[in-house]
Amino acid sequence: MLYLWLKVFHQFSIMAWYAGLWYLPRLFVYHAECNELQVHEKLTIMMYRLYTYIMTPALFIVLISGLSIVYINSHAYLNAGWFHVKLTAVFFLIVFHFVCRWHLSQFQKNKNIYSGVYFRAFNEVPTILLIVILSMAVVKPF
Numbered sequence: 001m002l003y004l005w006l007k008v009f010h011q012f013s014i015m016a017w018y019a020g021l022w023y024l025p026r027l028f029v030y031h032a033e034c035n036e037l038q039v040h041e042k043l044t045i046m047m048y049r050l051y052t053y054i055m056t057p058a059l060f061i062v063l064i065s066g067l068s069i070v071y072i073n074s075h076a077y078l079n080a081g082w083f084h085v086k087l088t089a090v091f092f093l094i095v096f097h098f099v100c101r102w103h104l105s106q107f108q109k110n111k112n113i114y115s116g117v118y119f120r121a122f123n124e125v126p127t128i129l130l131i132v133i134l135s136m137a138v139v140k141p142f
Helices: 002-033 037-072 081-108 116-122 125-139
Strands: none
Touching (some): 037 081
């Protein structure tokens, strides 16, 4: 029963984290393409709150619940090839999370040098990683 509750918390926190992983880069696009000071200030506040109060706590719940699930069923996960591919994709997603933090700090300092086009492409990274993660977790190809 604990295993099932951990999966619920894990899946819910993934959804909350992903909401931020998709929305924050979109806010970066708006910020990079806007020339109005008031809009810049509002977007910076929104981006900070999204990252600090939604994305980061969700990431920690993802990690705690995920590691707990693996601990409970380590024999089923640690020897599976698909799980290692999934973990690698999750690692890159965590790196993406912290790259978002770096971009946020650049906006906060008014030092962003990237265009809206860059952030549109940047916004696709979590989607590509999600395809890999879901394919591994659901299909378990090896």
